[in-house]
Amino acid sequence: MSDADKDSSADTIGNRIKSLRRSVGLSQANLGESLGVTFQQIQKYESGRSRIAADKLQRIAQALNVDVNYFYDTRSGEALPDKEARRGQASPTPEGILFNEHFDKIKDPRARYLLSELARVICEIEAGK
Numbered sequence: 001m002s003d004a005d006k007d008s009s010a011d012t013i014g015n016r017i018k019s020l021r022r023s024v025g026l027s028q029a030n031l032g033e034s035l036g037v038t039f040q041q042i043q044k045y046e047s048g049r050s051r052i053a054a055d056k057l058q059r060i061a062q063a064l065n066v067d068v069n070y071f072y073d074t075r076s077g078e079a080l081p082d083k084e085a086r087r088g089q090a091s092p093t094p095e096g097i098l099f100n101e102h103f104d105k106i107k108d109p110r111a112r113y114l115l116s117e118l119a120r121v122i123c124e125i126e127a128g129k
Contacts, residue, residue, distance in 0.1 A: 018046040028043060034063045035059050
């Protein structure tokens with residue numbers, strides 16, 4: 001594989017990560033947190049400036065709820081995976097996207113924790129627990 005092919009492959013995988021991350025309503029910070037890396041590192045992955053190790057790509061696929069092969073399948077021109085590849089993941093609502101954007105702006109770890117606990121309790125109440 002030539003250097004140009006490697007660069008193109010990194011760009012394609014990065015673009016797919018970015019499209020999928022956005023489609024499920026995750027910020028770069030949220031994805032980075034789930035992987036143990038900074039949002040800046042996610043930016044590098046998405047732009048193709050930083051190569052992604054196989055184990056890290058597997059963790060990204062798990063975080064985004066797709067099979068790792070989604071990132072390698074270049075036959076499809078789709079920007080987003082089909083319903084089967086997303087394994088029933090619901091499309092993000094406008095409210096969910098806004099919530100994530102606002103949540104990312106909260107710097108205080110205690111406030112972030114309390115807000116996530118509030119959301120958990122509301123879910124339990126609605127589920128009738």
